[in-house]
Amino acid sequence: MGLRNPDSTATIGGHPIHPMLIPFPIVFFLSTLFTDVVFWATGNPAWATAGVWLLGAGILTALAAAIAGVVDFMGDTRxxxxxxxxxxxxxxxxxVLIALFNWYWRYQYGADAVLPxxxxxxxxxAAILGFTAWKGGDLVYKHRVAVEDDPRA
Incomplete structure (x- = not known):
C-alpha cells in the first residue's frame, strides 16, 4: 500500500467535520460586509443591527469550525x-480576533460604529478569508488533507 493521505481526526461517520462547518462563518462574515455597504448606501440603522447579529453568528460558528480544525491539526503530524x-x-x-473587536465596537457604539x-x-x-480559503483549498487539493485514500492503492 502507498502513502496514506493526512487524516481528519474530527469526523462523523468518516466525514470530516471542519469542512462541514466552515461555510457558516464565511457566509456570516461576508453578509456583514454586505449589510455594511447597504447601511452606507441607505443610512437605515436596521442594516447596522443586522451586521451586529451576523458578526456574532460568524464568531460563534467560527469557534465551532476552529475546534474541529484544531482537532484535525493536532491529530496528524503531517x-x-x-x-x-x-x-x-x-x-x-x-x-476572528478582528471580528471580535468589530462586534464589540458595534455593540458599544451602535450604528455610529459602522462607518468608517x-x-x-x-x-x-473578507480579504483575510479569501487568503485562508485559498490555503484551505491548498490543504485539500494539493496536500490531500482529509481526502479519502484510494482503496486500490
Missing amino acids: IRALNDAWQHALGNVIA LGLILSLVI
Missing part, C-alpha cells in the same frame, strides 16, 4: 508540518 496549514490557521485566528471603521474591518476580514 498536517502540522505543512506551511499552508499554519498560514490557514493563523489567518483565521486573526480574522466597521466597514473597513469587514473588508479586512
Whole structure:
C-alpha cells in the first residue's frame, strides 16, 4: 500500500467535520460586509443591527469550525508540518480576533460604529478569508488533507 493521505481526526461517520462547518462563518462574515455597504448606501440603522447579529453568528460558528480544525491539526503530524496549514490557521485566528473587536465596537457604539471603521474591518476580514480559503483549498487539493485514500492503492 502507498502513502496514506493526512487524516481528519474530527469526523462523523468518516466525514470530516471542519469542512462541514466552515461555510457558516464565511457566509456570516461576508453578509456583514454586505449589510455594511447597504447601511452606507441607505443610512437605515436596521442594516447596522443586522451586521451586529451576523458578526456574532460568524464568531460563534467560527469557534465551532476552529475546534474541529484544531482537532484535525493536532491529530496528524503531517498536517502540522505543512506551511499552508499554519498560514490557514493563523489567518483565521486573526480574522476572528478582528471580528471580535468589530462586534464589540458595534455593540458599544451602535450604528455610529459602522462607518468608517466597521466597514473597513469587514473588508479586512473578507480579504483575510479569501487568503485562508485559498490555503484551505491548498490543504485539500494539493496536500490531500482529509481526502479519502484510494482503496486500490
